[in-house]
Amino acid sequence: MNAPSQECRAFLRVVESFIDGELDPAAIIEGEHHTASCASCRERVMLGRAMKASVSHLATSPMGDDARGRLRNALAAEIARTPSSPKRAPRVRMVVGSIVAASFAAAAAWLFAPRIGTPNASLAEAGNDDVLSELVAEHVRPLPLDGTDIQTVRSLEQYVGVPLRQHFPASRAKLVGARILPFQHERAAIVQYELGGTGPGAPRRISVLVFDPRRIHLAPASDIAQQLGRHEVRMTRAQGLPVAVMEDEGIGYALSGDVDEKQAMELVRYVASP
Amino acid sequence: MFFRSTRRTDDAFLDEAMSYADALHGVARRMCRNEALAEDLVQETLLKAIKSREQFAAGTNLRSWLFRILTNVWVSRYRRASLERATFDAPDVDPIADGWVSADTMRNLREPEELAVASLLRAELERALELLPEDFRMVVLLVDAQEFSYEEAAAALSVPTGTVMSRLHRGRKMLQKVLVEQGRALGLAKAEAMADSTPPANLEAFREKKLRGTK
Numbered sequence: 001m002n003a004p005s006q007e008c009r010a011f012l013r014v015v016e017s018f019i020d021g022e023l024d025p026a027a028i029i030e031g032e033h034h035t036a037s038c039a040s041c042r043e044r045v046m047l048g049r050a051m052k053a054s055v056s057h058l059a060t061s062p063m064g065d066d067a068r069g070r071l072r073n074a075l076a077a078e079i080a081r082t083p084s085s086p087k088r089a090p091r092v093r094m095v096v097g098s099i100v101a102a103s104f105a106a107a108a109a110w111l112f113a114p115r116i117g118t119p120n121a122s123l124a125e126a127g128n129d130d131v132l133s134e135l136v137a138e139h140v141r142p143l144p145l146d147g148t149d150i151q152t153v154r155s156l157e158q159y160v161g162v163p164l165r166q167h168f169p170a171s172r173a174k175l176v177g178a179r180i181l182p183f184q185h186e187r188a189a190i191v192q193y194e195l196g197g198t199g200p201g202a203p204r205r206i207s208v209l210v211f212d213p214r215r216i217h218l219a220p221a222s223d224i225a226q227q228l229g230r231h232e233v234r235m236t237r238a239q240g241l242p243v244a245v246m247e248d249e250g251i252g253y254a255l256s257g258d259v260d261e262k263q264a265m266e267l268v269r270y271v272a273s274p
Numbered sequence: 275m276f277f278r279s280t281r282r283t284d285d286a287f288l289d290e291a292m293s294y295a296d297a298l299h300g301v302a303r304r305m306c307r308n309e310a311l312a313e314d315l316v317q318e319t320l321l322k323a324i325k326s327r328e329q330f331a332a333g334t335n336l337r338s339w340l341f342r343i344l345t346n347v348w349v350s351r352y353r354r355a356s357l358e359r360a361t362f363d364a365p366d367v368d369p370i371a372d373g374w375v376s377a378d379t380m381r382n383l384r385e386p387e388e389l390a391v392a393s394l395l396r397a398e399l400e401r402a403l404e405l406l407p408e409d410f411r412m413v414v415l416l417v418d419a420q421e422f423s424y425e426e427a428a429a430a431l432s433v434p435t436g437t438v439m440s441r442l443h444r445g446r447k448m449l450q451k452v453l454v455e456q457g458r459a460l461g462l463a464k465a466e467a468m469a470d471s472t473p474p475a476n477l478e479a480f481r482e483k484k485l486r487g488t489k
């Protein structure tokens with residue numbers, strides 16, 4: 001067995017930089033010169049390259065189609081929520097919209113401070129009205145759905161952590177589909193429906209946000225609530241639309257749509273389990 | 275009109291960001307315990323990128339920027355307790371030797387004649403990668419799988435270039451050690467290790483040499 005020569009030792013000190021292409025040209029030429037005449041160092045380089053290739057191969061794992069779809073939806077939602085400046089026209093409109101909504105809310109004393117409340121500080125930064133304004137933004141400008149039939153909608157339960165189902169009898173509202181709505185680390189589902197009827201604005205639509213109230217917390221700042229059977233429904237507004245918030249059997253719901261408060265209240269009755 | 279062009283910029287950014295989703299996922303999957311966490315890490319990374327897309331200087335390297343965000347998110351949120359870090363980032367007082375193995379052994383490890391042996395070695399390497407301390411693994415992944423330069427990896431992880439080099443060296447040493455041991459068990463390598471050790475070159479000298487060489 002031959003001990004490495006002085007030359008080998010010198011080369012082995014920089015062999016990794018040589019393999020990684022981090023040496024300057026003069027050192028590379030030196031290295032190539034040495035490996036051309038030294039089988040041992042040549043093998044060392046080839047083994048190093050083979051291992052690099054193996055690691056690279058191990059780190060090749062394309063996302064599944066489902067995950068990719070969810071990811072794209074989440075990113076598109078974020079883009080829709082915050083269109084680029086300097087041409088911030090759409091954003092300005094949204095800001096004005098929420099000011100109007102905010103003053104309306106104050107005047108109507110439907111004061112509400114929804115927040116995402118968990119011990120995780122990173123979630124708190126999501127801001128006060130993020131959840132409900134995302135719901136309404138999503139309702140006004142729906143993104144592609146993750147599923148349009150009840151089976152696929154149900155399969156989204158695994159991401160939300162609470163059961164999903166059809167919330168209205170077919171005679172009252174038609175299921176359009178659902179998609180996952182990410183809030184930082186948490187996920188909720190938005191289930192969309194169409195109300196029957198004709199005339200201007202038809203078909204009117206309803207969006208129901210379904211979430212795990214232990215993870216996404218919509219905490220009321222006031223005690224204004226309406227009793228609906230054994231449930232307490234809190235009515236608020238976001239960007240001009242009414243939102244009815246309710247918890248039932250450990251599932252959180254927020255319903256919004258092309259309706260007024262009275263109709264929202266009537267519709268949320270269906271959402272509660274009998 | 276403005277809206278439309280803004281929209282187009284946004285859509286283009288979304289498309290371009292999505293084109294790196296698989297690369298980000300490849301690294302994330304090797305850094306996280308399970309698929310769900312890996313997907314969360316990728317999503318959080320890209321959401322952060324979208325949120326601050328106006329800070330991204332067009333014409334610069336988006337891939338590099340995205341991986342920088344990924345490593346930041348990972349360091350602040352997904353990395354496990356720092357105990358192993360403290361141990362392994364200690365000064366290299368006892369460098370793992372560049373254990374001397376024969377050219378034959380290295381050739382056998384690199385291209386075993388039997389397919390079954392090849393897949394055994396691959397599986398062993400995968401396990402070894404999984405067992406690598408997280409900080410080492412991240413550097414190995416960035417440099418080997420994503421072909422980051424040492425300087426890019428250093429910027430992504432906010433550590434000095436020397437730290438990248440030493441983590442890389444030690445991480446690879448560990449992988450190689452497992453591979454050689456497995457090779458011995460499989461009869462691919464003879465018991466020929468010798469005590470000679472070649473620690474990485476003095477980093478200052480290396481940087482200086484590199485600097486001189488580029489001038």
Ligand SMILES: [Zn+2]
Binds near residue numbers: 008011034
């Ligand atoms: Zn040599």
